[in-house]
Amino acid sequence: MVAAPRLQAQQGELKSMKNSMIRYILNVSTKKTPIKSIDIVKQCLRGEQKMFLQLLPHVQEILSDVYGLQFNEVKEKTGKFYLVTSEFAPGSEFEWTVRQREDNRLLFIVLSYIFMKGGKVIEPVLFGFLKKLHIEDEPHEYFGHFKKTITETFVKQLFLKKEKIEMEAGNIEERFQYSWGHRADLEFKKRDCLEYVAQLLKRQPSSFSAQFEECNSDDEDVEMAEQ
Structure with missing residues (x-):
């Protein structure tokens, strides 16, 4: 004993x-x-x-x-x-720091675009899309050094998964593609991204058939309703 x-x-x-x-x-x-x-x-x-x-x-x-x-x-x-x-839903953005608000909005834009493009986007296409939103010159007046935030910070935090693309022989230029990372799957709902995009484009979520089906087949608590 x-x-x-x-x-x-x-x-x-x-x-x-x-x-x-x-x-x-x-x-x-x-x-x-x-x-x-x-x-x-x-x-x-x-x-x-x-x-x-x-x-x-x-x-x-x-x-x-x-x-x-x-x-x-x-x-x-x-x-x-x-x-x-x-375990709790995010609080009001007013409870966050300015940097947290900026990063979170940029992240939501990037995740939404990747989801709507089928789950994977190569780097030039992603930054081409951001350019159309006037997120181009650095430091950006709101998002600061957004390229580093996307390619390094979000990747380290596992919001984004960054993979090197196999290039043809003789092409020495490296290219990368991005998809949702483990933390994005845990902290974000694809349904929210779809509803956000549908609202922006003034369309029904169900008009994006592939994304709509994916949202409703995911293990989420509530099925997306028509708006």
């Missing part, structure tokens, strides 16, 4: 590790970048991987119950990582 003082020490150590995990996750989540378990193990658990698996369910419960956050596991060919997302 484990003596009471030793048991209390073990429980105190587990509590300290758990709190350290929560602090680390909350701090890193402000950058919206992916979190790797190996970094948590290194920073919070003295390199003990088994402790991560043991404490993870308790940490996820506290993040949800106390902070309204989900700690989502994402798997890719290169391995798995975690994304922190809110």
Whole structure:
């Protein structure tokens, strides 16, 4: 039988590790970048991987119950990582900083365009579209250095997935295409993008048949109604 003082020490150590995990996750989540378990193990658990698996369910419960956050596991060919997302719908834009409002509006425009174009868009086409919206010269008066925001920041935050396109032999110019990233799938609804575009063009959402069907076949809580 484990003596009471030793048991209390073990429980105190587990509590300290758990709190350290929560602090680390909350701090890193402000950058919206992916979190790797190996970094948590290194920073919070003295390199003990088994402790991560043991404490993870308790940490996820506290993040949800106390902070309204989900700690989502994402798997890719290169391995798995975690994304922190809110359980609540976004609040009023007036609660955000100016930079957050600018970035979020730019992101919504980009995600909507990618969705309406079938899910993938090459870089020249994407920036050609933004040019038509007078989002061209940098720094832009509202969106600032928007190209870096799109090609680097949104990609690092996993709002966008950036893939290199295989070019024909002899063509040394690199080209990239963009699609929705894991965080976009977690935080945005394609239905909202479709309704936004339909409203702009003064059309019914159902007139975009492929996108309309995709929205209604996705695992979303409410089917899109005709407007």
